[in-house]
Amino acid sequence: MKDAILAHLRYGLGKDASHSSVYDWRMALSHALRDRAVDHWIPSTQTTYARKAKRVYYLSMEFLIGRLVEDMAANLGATEEARAALAELGQDFDTLVRDEPDAALGNGGLGRLAACFMDSLATLGIPAMGYGIRYEHGLFEQDFVDGQQIEKPETWLSQKHAWEFERPEVQYSITFGGHVEHHDGRAHWHPHETVFATAHDTPVIGWQGRWGNTLRLWSAQPVKIFDLASFNRGDYLAASRSEALARTICRVLYPDDTTETGKELRLKQEYFFTAASIQDLIRRFLVTHDDIRRLDEAAAIQLNDTHPAIAGPELVRLLVDVHGLGMGEAIDLARRCLGYTNHTLLPEALERWPEWLFGRVLPRHLEIIREIEATQQAEFAGSPRILDHGNVQMGELAFIMAHKVNGVSALHTDLVKQTLFSDLHRIHPTRIINQTNGITPRRWLHTCNPALSGLITGAIGDGWVADLEQLKALKGKTGDAAFLSDFMAAKRHNKERLSNWVQQTLGQSIDPDAMFDVQIKRIHEYKRQHMNILETIALWNEMKANPGAGWQPRVKIFGGKAAPGYHVAKEIIHLINDVATVINNDPATKDLLQIVYPPNYNVTMAEMLIPAADLSEQISTAGKEASGTGNMKFALNGALTIGTLDGANVEIREHVGAENFFLFGLTAQEIMEARKQPGFARATIEKSPRMQRVLQQIAEGRFSPGDASRYHGFVGNLWDHDYFCVSLDFDNYYDTQRRADEAFGHRDAWAAMALTNTAGMGWFSSDRTIQGYARDIWDVGPADAKTLEKTG
Numbered sequence: 001m002k003d004a005i006l007a008h009l010r011y012g013l014g015k016d017a018s019h020s021s022v023y024d025w026r027m028a029l030s031h032a033l034r035d036r037a038v039d040h041w042i043p044s045t046q047t048t049y050a051r052k053a054k055r056v057y058y059l060s061m062e063f064l065i066g067r068l069v070e071d072m073a074a075n076l077g078a079t080e081e082a083r084a085a086l087a088e089l090g091q092d093f094d095t096l097v098r099d100e101p102d103a104a105l106g107n108g109g110l111g112r113l114a115a116c117f118m119d120s121l122a123t124l125g126i127p128a129m130g131y132g133i134r135y136e137h138g139l140f141e142q143d144f145v146d147g148q149q150i151e152k153p154e155t156w157l158s159q160k161h162a163w164e165f166e167r168p169e170v171q172y173s174i175t176f177g178g179h180v181e182h183h184d185g186r187a188h189w190h191p192h193e194t195v196f197a198t199a200h201d202t203p204v205i206g207w208q209g210r211w212g213n214t215l216r217l218w219s220a221q222p223v224k225i226f227d228l229a230s231f232n233r234g235d236y237l238a239a240s241r242s243e244a245l246a247r248t249i250c251r252v253l254y255p256d257d258t259t260e261t262g263k264e265l266r267l268k269q270e271y272f273f274t275a276a277s278i279q280d281l282i283r284r285f286l287v288t289h290d291d292i293r294r295l296d297e298a299a300a301i302q303l304n305d306t307h308p309a310i311a312g313p314e315l316v317r318l319l320v321d322v323h324g325l326g327m328g329e330a331i332d333l334a335r336r337c338l339g340y341t342n343h344t345l346l347p348e349a350l351e352r353w354p355e356w357l358f359g360r361v362l363p364r365h366l367e368i369i370r371e372i373e374a375t376q377q378a379e380f381a382g383s384p385r386i387l388d389h390g391n392v393q394m395g396e397l398a399f400i401m402a403h404k405v406n407g408v409s410a411l412h413t414d415l416v417k418q419t420l421f422s423d424l425h426r427i428h429p430t431r432i433i434n435q436t437n438g439i440t441p442r443r444w445l446h447t448c449n450p451a452l453s454g455l456i457t458g459a460i461g462d463g464w465v466a467d468l469e470q471l472k473a474l475k476g477k478t479g480d481a482a483f484l485s486d487f488m489a490a491k492r493h494n495k496e497r498l499s500n501w502v503q504q505t506l507g508q509s510i511d512p513d514a515m516f517d518v519q520i521k522r523i524h525e526y527k528r529q530h531m532n533i534l535e536t537i538a539l540w541n542e543m544k545a546n547p548g549a550g551w552q553p554r555v556k557i558f559g560g561k562a563a564p565g566y567h568v569a570k571e572i573i574h575l576i577n578d579v580a581t582v583i584n585n586d587p588a589t590k591d592l593l594q595i596v597y598p599p600n601y602n603v604t605m606a607e608m609l610i611p612a613a614d615l616s617e618q619i620s621t622a623g624k625e626a627s628g629t630g631n632m633k634f635a636l637n638g639a640l641t642i643g644t645l646d647g648a649n650v651e652i653r654e655h656v657g658a659e660n661f662f663l664f665g666l667t668a669q670e671i672m673e674a675r676k677q678p679g680f681a682r683a684t685i686e687k688s689p690r691m692q693r694v695l696q697q698i699a700e701g702r703f704s705p706g707d708a709s710r711y712h713g714f715v716g717n718l719w720d721h722d723y724f725c726v727s728l729d730f731d732n733y734y735d736t737q738r739r740a741d742e743a744f745g746h747r748d749a750w751a752a753m754a755l756t757n758t759a760g761m762g763w764f765s766s767d768r769t770i771q772g773y774a775r776d777i778w779d780v781g782p783a784d785a786k787t788l789e790k791t792g
């Protein structure tokens with residue numbers, strides 16, 4: 001390892017050890033680790049080709065990866081060796097780890113799920129490729145100025161990405177626009193714009209290096225890099241015009257995963273990466289097979305939400321226009337290859353494109369969608385339409401072109417059947433299935449929480465890392481006082497680590513003995529961060545009114561970004577920061593109640609906050625959170641959940657036991673009913689003096705001195721609309737928080753409940769989720785059991 005690092009430093013970076021920066025050392029370490037990754041990766045690919053094994057193609061607009069050094073070293077079993085080698089070279093492993101920028105090619109849960117799935121596919125030895133976009137600028141960086149979010153462009157690629165291999169030879173033409181002619185019994189698409197898609201490959205190595213898969217991200221290149229004629233005329237801008245246009249396609253990640261921008265560029269991005277991926281997988285198939293009609297035997301294509309739903313028409317287009325299949329046959333074959341994962345019921349998040357826009361960018365695909373529509377209507381008269389009121393509905397398209405459609409938690413899947421796709425479900429009663437989300441235990445316990453991970457391994461061995469159900473064995477320890485004390489010592493260690501970080505980065509002192517109550521996720525009204533901050537104000541009021549009531553000290557920790565155009569979400573951020581300014585500086589309560597909101601929540605921050613949490617806030621309006629995965633990370637790391645019966649909370653509660661979960665709030669069904677009453681919010685708030693008082697304080701400018709009207713719109717909206725039903729759950733939420741206080745006061749009982757959470761979370765490994773997809777959707781398995789034995 002030491003030699004490898006020095007060799008990379010010298011020959012890869014052209015540096016000698018005495019003149020190397022932290023960046024140089026990190027790159028050298030990364031490349032030394034990458035070499036080892038390659039030694040697992042290439043044999044995996046060879047085996048897959050040799051056995052003509054079926055591959056999974058996971059198409060996702062987002063991969064929220066985070067850092068890779070620590071993860072890669074851990075999966076390769078090389079962490080200690082790297083640490084020791086670096087120490088001999090006078091370098092500190094952890095310092096190098098911290099130097100790596102997050103690869104933030106995603107917004108939140110959906111992108112993080114894709115990253116967890118890649119880890120599990122490799123760990124399970126299932127041949128797979130993740131396909132996405134190599135955004136030049138990932139998710140924006142968040143900062144706070146006067147309590148308000150400002151966005152700065154993110155520049156993860158300003159330093160070289162240590163893990164990727166650029167593949168200039170893997171390049172496809174992606175075309176847009178123009179018109180279609182029909183002659184010789186064929187369609188001929190004459191596009192007016194072409195860009196190249198170029199592959200960038202990152203090896204993804206599973207636990208203990210058993211297997212290696214590929215994350216292939218596409219960047220856009222101009223067909224003509226440079227117009228020399230314009231340049232020679234002195235028109236330098238025109239000379240690089242085509243380059244600039246092509247580059248815009250992979251320039252930025254759209255910073256919003258719940259509303260559609262309606263931008264042509266977004267449609268182009270979706271088609272760009274999907275078309276490149278489909279061309280790539282067909283080319284690969286034809287290397288080892290000669291009958292394209294058997295594509296489904298070698299390729300399972302999974303669509304992570306509707307963003308890549310154009311895969312259906314694109315595959316049909318290639319099968320018909322290039323490979324000469326009949327339309328009906330092509331549609332059937334495409335359907336056998338495709339699966340679609342639905343992630344949301346929120347109507348504003350369902351992708352729809354105006355037909356005129358769609359037809360202008362993808363004229364041939366619009367024709368094919370009409371054929372798909374006609375085939376569907378011929379077979380199932382009255383079926384819901386893909387083309388409706390002048391729109392192309394991507395949800396219906398994805399559903400009709402997939403042989404399986406899955407929801408991401410039991411409750412969400414039921415609601416997909418009952419509401420979103422009820423008519424299609426009646427026609428295709430076996431198509432919708434459930435695959436409850438999961439998280440990779442490698443990143444979300446083993447590496448992010450060494451204190452707890454070490455304790456667990458000491459007690460039950462390290463088999464749990466690749467077989468998380470083994471955590472069940474910890475249930476036997478919930479009555480073991482010595483073990484519980486070690487368990488709480490690990491938590492305490494993580495809380496101190498976080499407290500130190502908060503002190504250093506925010507200059508704020510927090511008490512590691514207080515309850516750490518954490519809500520970190522995208523800021524969205526349905527996730528109800530505003531309910532949390534209103535409850536915080538109510539608690540503060542109560543503390544001031546009854547100073548002698550023996551209050552449990554609390555630190556309320558928030559983290560999360562708002563989409564730049566989402567006004568209410570930004571108001572919620574502003575309010576949290578305003579309330580923090582007042583409450584944190586109140587001498588009467590500052591030792592009892594603190595609010596911490598570090599800017600720029602990302603994967604790396606999650607890895608520090610989650611192990612330090614006592615209480616996990618999962619308080620969405622029932623029926624709105626499809627699954628959640630943050631909820632799983634917390635419970636796995638020994639936090640108790642305060643939550644509604646929403647998404648995977650329902651299943652988490654079943655697995656950890658109702659007595660170890662702070663449940664409150666209306667059910668999805670009750671919410672749907674209550675919301676029908678006009679004026680429900682006003683009527684409810686009038687009956688809650690506690691909520692009324694809080695709203696009045698906000699409206700009077702208690703938290704915005706000198707700007708009393710700042711939150712008038714916000715407060716008025718709660719009284720008059722309250723679409724996300726904060727009013728309906730508020731009092732119950734407040735009371736349940738006090739039950740949590742009470743429980744936290746009994747530290748031994750709390751420790752047993754927390755350990756029961758960890759012990760019960762084994763089912764939520766993304767390894768289990770991927771096994772479900774492999775069995776129920778993809779019909780794939782590990783490529784080569786013997787290889788697994790040999791290298792494992």
Ligand SMILES: *Cc1c(COP(=O)(O)O)cnc(C)c1O
Nearest residue numbers: 108109521602603606628629630
């Ligand atoms: C897990 C994760 C999410 C998803 O969190 P939810 O609470 O499920 O919304 C979002 N962002 C990051 C950085 C994550 O690690």
